[in-house]
Amino acid sequence: MWQVARRPRWIGMLFVCLAVAAGFALLGQWQLSRGVETATVVERETETTVPLESIAEPASTISSSAAGQRVSTTGALVPGDGVVLEGRFNDGVEGFWVTGHALTESGVSIAVALGWVADRADAASALKDFTTSERDLTGRYVATEPPAEDDFEAGEQKSMSVAALINQWADAPASVYGGYLVLDDAPAGLDAIDSPVPSAEVTLNWLNVFYAIEWAVFAVFAVFLWFRLVRDEWEREQEDAELELN
Template identity: 30%
Template sequence: MLRTALKPRNLALLAVAVLVVIAFVQLGRWQLGVAEDEALRESLDRARSQQPVPVQTVLRPHSDFPGELGTRPVTATGEFGTDQVVVANRRLDGRTGFWVVAPLRVASSGATLPVLRGFVTSPSDLPPVPTGTVTVTGGLAPPESPYAGDAPPQGQLASVDTSVLVGRWPGDLYNAFVFQQEEEPAAAPASLGSMQRVPTPSGETGFKWRNAAYALQWWAFAAFALYMWWRIVRDEGRQEAAGRAAADQVDASGDNGRRE
């Protein structure tokens, strides 16, 4: 069969099959990308379609964080405390920096809600917290796990870990934090300095399974192209083997007739 596969015609067919396989594999990867993009778009559309609700209506202080509340838009009205913290080793738009997290004492419950105000590239760039009563709007998120690596420098945190914050900020604490997007009254741009808002993560998006199925179909077509080449070579090899066997039988019959 190897001799048959190495014939110029079959090698040319193999080259065509390889090109087809490459094209079909790339089409399958494209369909997977479409599946992820469509799922992300639908997730963002769902998040945008939800109206913010007061945080105290969906979450109680010190209670476990319900998974279905991830990215849920909420509002919280209260006053900021001045004890801001920075969370090290965060990235935004390709830059490494720090999250700025401040305590907001929610007026209706008296409990503190950690608010991720934004991102800065240096701890020295912290803007002052707003004074007076403010209403913060943003996406809700569960607390982060304790960081197991090297501790950050003194005065910095490695994660938004409410088990650490509860010892730093007195009183009741919500077991969550908010990716702040807006505040009312709105802060003057100059008061924010170089701080940028951090978008609320989109959460789990999964796949658009129809597009994922299309990807599998393209990959099946790719496998079928190689199978067809193998089938052509195999059948041709069998025909050649059968022809050689028939010729050998004829030669053997001729030799026997001459000996007689």
């Protein structure tokens, strides 16, 4: 077949197909760049503290608009419901999170990440020093993490899973928020947990991306068309040669 492909006619046709493919590729690149240039950056005002009740509802998943929002509420920690999480990093250092169960003044429960500490013994000590008086709870409202079964099998717990924490609280709450609160001011003996500002969401213009993919397919098809035509020519010559022999 490649003897046919090396003929001047088909070499010329190859250059034509490659030129067409290059044109299609340039059009695809242009469409892709347009898709990026016209992308919409969704910026949210997350650093203005708002009441927790204004953006979240109990017994419902956290919405995208609520995730990462700074919120405040009033509540008290429930004694005996503190849980220590392992393998939590703070400014790049591995340590432990001390978490608690807060009951808001409206009677709704919320999991709270109280603070970070490098040593497990210090984390256990912090659990004993919980103050259960009602206080302002201000911090960042974050989506729950999925529970990790391996944690329980190894006798460890690493994920900040609201569902997993509820099972460890002394009494099942009547109503609970779907996310958890990363507290701004850590209790004595704990460091505040690093809670960065959520990154802005970027929404691409998917119509332009789809057109870019189409042009890429056309470019591949242009080269394939040349191959198919050469193969057809070769098969035709093979058939003619067999007929002459017969």
